Amino acid sequence: MGSLRTSPPPPRATELQRWALGSGAELRGLRASLHEALTGHALRAGEQLDDIPERVVLVATELATNALQHGLPPTTVRLLCADDVFILDVADHDLSTVPELADTRPLGAGGRGLQLARAFSLDVGWYATSHAKHIWASFPREATHDG
Known part of the structure; x- marks a missing residue:
């Protein structure tokens, strides 16, 4: 297994x-609000997301699902938001585990959230505070507003 x-x-x-x-059950609301x-x-209904928001929403859903x-x-x-990037930060309160890339699992077995985050974002990392474990991913800010 790889590590972040x-x-x-x-x-x-x-x-x-x-x-x-x-x-x-709250993931649908998260996607819409995000x-x-x-x-x-x-x-x-039926509207397609632009590329960057679609990637952010997909990664947010995957990482939040893993955390839940x-x-x-x-x-x-x-x-x-920092300079020219959006940063998604997902935290849970299990300090006993370290995020690992599930690169040895078969497709469909789950645990692919971190791989998707690495594939769709500019950068991914994790850190712990005294209360929570955070996984973050950064995305470019362009193509998010039409004007």
Whole structure:
């Protein structure tokens, strides 16, 4: 199994929005709210996401699902902004485990959230505070607003 780089996100990051999740039933609301935070408008039924928001929403859903299934609630999802990047920070309260890349699992066995984060983002890392374990991913800010 591979491991992620241990480092906090860029220090100049400012929080744009925060979500607290207690169960998988709240993931749909997270996706809709996160899309609105990234683009400034609600996602209408059948509307396709632009490339960057789609990647952020997909990675947020995967990392939050992992945290809900394997961590200790509540799961906190934060959208941060620093210079020319968006940063997604997902935290749970299980300090006894270290995030690992599930590169040896067969497809469909789950645990691919970190691989998706690495494939779709600019950078991925993790860090722990005294209360929570955080996994973060950064994304370019371009192509998120039409004007």
